[in-house]
Amino acid sequence: MNTNAKERSKIRDIALAEEGRLKIEWASAHMPVLNRIKERFVIEQPFKGLKVAISLHLEAKTAYLAKVIQAGGAKVTISGSNPLSTQDDICAALVTDGITVFAKYNPDPLEYKQLLIDTIETEPDLIIDDGGDLVSILHTERRDLLGKVRGGAEETTTGIWRLKAMEKEGRLEFPMLAVNDAFCKYLFDNRYGTGQSVWDGINRTTNLVAAGKVVVVAGYGWCGKGVAMRAKGLGAKVVVTETDSIKAVEAYMDGFEVMPMQQAAQIGDIFVTVTGNKDVICGKHYFLMKDGAILTNAGHFDVEVNVKDLEDLAVSHRTVRKNIDEYTFIDGRSVYLLAEGRLVNLAAGDGHPAEIMDMTFALQAMSLKYVNEHYQSLGSKVVNVPFELDEQVALYKLDSLGIEIDRLTTEQQTYLASWAEH
Incomplete structure (x- = not known):
């Protein structure tokens, strides 16, 4: 067990870790796309030396995303994005894996808010948000930490609406990728x-x-x-x-x-x-x-x-x-x-199936890598996920299913790109 993560974290009961670990193992066994990205991250170390703060519905699939980002070299801190969706056994398992966790099932409103603030106060370089609460706190109560943040990615429709409202008012101070608006998110996760x-x-x-x-x-x-x-x-x-x-x-x-x-x-x-x-x-x-x-x-x-x-x-x-x-x-x-x-x-449930969140969280991981590589040129705005990331996730998914698809020939590509003669 990572002693530092245990000492820093605020969770319900560390004794629940084994039960949570089994849930995470089950989810990860059904997330082949994210597994493939993890293999890349272990080699590439895209987040080496960086701090990543995550606020998502804290259950098994989310936990595995946190571990994939950790495998990419990041020091990860995570909190829940909804007080009733946090699973205490998952929190305990993550702590034993060296991830700092500020989350409990059904805290009162004041404690829930404080857990989000605790997450922000780790001074992250990158953020994954769900609903926009981390970004909102950074832009209101903890503006002193804004300068360190390179950018992040937003998971859901509501969060993107909030981010676009901030951008319209000139209040958004770092780039956020709109993961919810990516094809491999809304076509599969949302639907x-x-x-x-x-x-x-x-x-x-x-x-x-x-x-x-x-x-x-x-x-x-x-x-x-x-x-x-x-x-x-x-x-x-x-x-x-x-x-x-x-x-x-x-x-x-x-x-x-x-x-x-x-x-x-x-x-x-x-x-x-x-x-x-x-x-x-x-x-x-x-x-x-x-x-x-x-x-x-x-x-x-x-x-x-x-x-x-x-x-x-x-x-x-x-x-x-x-x-x-x-x-x-x-x-x-x-x-x-x-x-x-x-x-x-x-x-009142376990959220989306693992195979669905596999694609969404693969997009999150790849989007966070993209933000880290391009944040200086992206500007302080809501940014669409590049199509090549969407396409890569879809190709990984097809490969995991053993499905092959046709490829355009050079002549076909030339035909589609021309206009003079058809």
Whole structure:
């Protein structure tokens, strides 16, 4: 065990390390793309002598990413990006591997914030963020550490929105790669990862059937597409709510009913919010819902389902099953909130499958390497992931599956690049 990491870290229980280690080994055995990158990093040492701070949902796949970056020569510190998605056994296992961990499952809000601040105070050179909290703290409470940061990579839609708002106001002071906007992130992680893991979380938590029920999916971005697709596959009747007219047409063309939430609230059995915005479901909707309606959120922050409105309207509140809170109204109707309105796939499940996070975290690792190599020329802005990194991850994935694809001949390349004669 690395004594220094143990002394620096703030975790729940180091005795859980063996259980966490087994989880990480299982995940890594199903992450061939990241394994290949690790082999490269061990030889190349792209982060030698650098400090890397990570804030992600702290479970087994994330832990393996941290170990891959550590294998590339970095001194790694990690914290959780959501208080209910942190797994204490994973934290303990990472500490025994020499990684400093500032994370616990379900800390109170003040302690959770302090754990993020502790992570920043390690004075990182590079950052991997999920939701933008590390970057936000650096630009507000710990501006004295800004000058050391070369840049980083952002994992999720909400974080990129925050970063772009900072850039627009001229507040962003180092480059951040928008990993969420890369092809190998949103096409697979957002769609297939979210689609499966949301229903893993709902099914495991409720032990109820989805077939025949009306499932209302709020938001038809890539995550919403995945959730709706999997709900349909489980036999549910799917309704989509949207504020984007183009996405609404797309949902309609995909065979789903489209209507406003005010209308959908009256017929839904299970609600899943996937928008990144606040008050998607709130007081005016609770008045309309059927007795027994189930409310879940798959957006990054716990603001999409308005919990305060629930608490204000309810005459009683109790926990009826792990991760299920029942709110009963004065007319006798009850609705059920899963995982306190936090990310249901992580707060009430294990997150995306390992094979999906394999591609996402491969992109994270390669993006961090790219930032470190080019930060002086990238500027203080949100930067798209270079296509060659996306393509490399896809090729590694195909290779791991034993799949070969065609290659363009020189003549074909010339033909596609010409315009004069066809």
